[in-house]
Amino acid sequence: MINYTHRQAGHCESGATSNLLNYYGINMSEPMAFGIGNGLYFSYIPFLKVQFAPMISFRNLPNTVFHRSMKYLGIEATVIKKFRDPKEAMVALDRNLEKGIPTGMQVGVFNLTFFPPEYRMHYNMHNLVCYGKEGDLYHISDTVMETAQVLTYEDLLRVRYAKGVFAPEGKMYWIDKIPNELDIKSAVSMGIKKTVYEMIKIPFPLIGVKGLKWMGRDLRKWPKKHGVDKASFYLGQVLRMAEDFGTGGAGFRFIYGDFLKEAGEKFNHTELLEASQMMGKTANKWREFTYIGARNCKNRSKPEEDYGMLGDMMHEIAGMEEQVYKKLDKIKL
Amino acid sequence: MEENPNPVYKDQRYGQSKELLYSYDADGQFHKNVGFHGEPDRIILQQAWDHFDERIADARQRVLAGKASPIVYYMEKFLADPLNLSMMAGISIWRVKWHLRPGAFKRLNEKTLKKYADAFNITVAQLKKVE
Structure with a gap:
């Protein structure tokens, strides 16, 4: 063995x-x-x-x-x-x-x-x-x-x-x-570049930050379109994918923030550290979204009001994430 | 994150394994903790299982009343939809949808029944009746 x-x-x-x-x-x-x-x-x-x-x-x-x-x-x-x-x-x-x-x-x-x-x-x-x-x-x-x-x-x-x-x-x-010398710095730089591309630069509305915004818009329509039960199940699916199925919490945002922090400490890069703080705050916002969403799934009270608020929150999260990616886009390692 | 294994789940087998969860605190540090999921995470997962159980019970009723073929019951029990089932059994989705009717199910030959039974990991005799 x-x-x-x-x-x-x-x-x-x-x-x-x-x-x-x-x-x-x-x-x-x-x-x-x-x-x-x-x-x-x-x-x-x-x-x-x-x-x-x-x-x-x-x-x-x-x-x-x-x-x-x-x-x-x-x-x-x-x-x-x-x-x-x-x-x-x-x-x-x-x-x-x-x-x-x-x-x-x-x-x-x-x-x-x-x-x-x-x-x-x-x-x-x-x-x-x-x-x-x-x-x-x-x-x-x-x-x-x-x-x-x-x-x-x-x-x-x-x-x-x-x-x-x-x-x-x-x-x-x-x-x-494994080669004798690994260039981790360039690997990190390439990794960040690709992630930024996938999150904000793909010209298709359902992927990345644009997808988050689109989902926020749809979220408000769910109770009217599908009824309260189905809307709550759909909302549950969003939260399950973000929290439960092996993401380490908040749809990988915690792990990514930790990555930015580790890279920042390794290469002594203040801007990366700042980006990691922003990512951490975004992740905590996701957790908040889960708390409110789960309460909604449990009680199913005042659906229209709740879904409107959740939609606003999703937009806020998308905005916060966009700031992080725009910051990362400018960083040179 | 919680210390207690199982406060929300209805099924006692659920939520017994510890997982690695990340968190971000006000001091600007990311932490790794090994523990159980918090209450909101459990509520949403339990909601999904409630939904599936409802669907299974509903399918069982319809099959016993003779309004649907037993494949519907086993499909719901397997948490599959017609697309998944067609991939698992190797039968085209239109035929799968057709076989969900009780009349169409009665006319199925042994070969097709065997395909469905293999997909559900049961015998043909079990497939034909719903307990």
Whole structure:
């Protein structure tokens, strides 16, 4: 078995990335991996329904964090997107483990046996790392859990070939070779640049800050358009995506703020530190939004008034975030 | 963040695992804490499960009354919608929607029934009746 350290993390993929890098002797925290791999994102797609409510995503497409952080840091890594034959995918994993390479995988959550039962939904963008095999049992490091776990061959095969939207199809990834010197500064700079681009510069109204504003506008219309029950369920979906499903709180805003702070301290950059304070305040605003939204979901009192206020709050949050990204846009590292 | 494992959830199995949560305090520091989700986070998650349970109970009623095919019940129990189910069973979404009628379900051949049963991880005999 490989001597792999399991550390708990807020977000599955950046946690897996940072743990993999730590295994190869690079000291990288979870927020750092998250920021370099630009996990921060927002999209609101009202015409696509996930779990009976509009699709809202606070994260990038699966495997973005790993792929981009490797690219920006200049590390050689392999990503195999798809195996047609499930057995072949397992053979490839066994081969890797024999060579002593901890391997990350994309899996579906629904049939994952050790996962907390309250999150048992059709969500196929979860990531975990396999680092050992003993007989029929695979040793798994899932960053959502406090301790390392084990899975049987059949269970692992089932979750790796979960069906549905964004099906994993046996996707796996691992690190091949680390260069002698890592240029973390340029990686951070590139990561921030890309995140700023994705949050404010994409010319499409449903992505990034524009998406937040659009959602704020829609939020006010929900009680009239869909009725109180459905509106409260839709609002719940926004909050669930932001708070519950492995984001570390406030839709990754805390993690991103921590990344800015760590980078600022590392390179002694005051403007980055200021941006991190702004991000922290935005994140606390998100938490406030959750408090009020959850109270609304529980009581369902005076819906029109409440939703109007929540819509205003969403606009305020979008404005605050826009300020942060505009500040980050001007920063030169 | 809370110390207590389970004050809101109706199901006793829920909310037992500790997670890593971040926070930002007035002193300008980000903190990592290992603990349970706070009350608002639990209320919204419980709301989702209430919604799903309602849908399952409603589907069961309709199936027992003969107004819907058993696939509807198992689909709701599996938290799937027709699009998800069509991907899981490998049947086109229009056919899945057609099979949600009781009459269409009765005429299904063994091969298609097997596909649905495999998707739900049950036997064909179980698929045909709803308990």
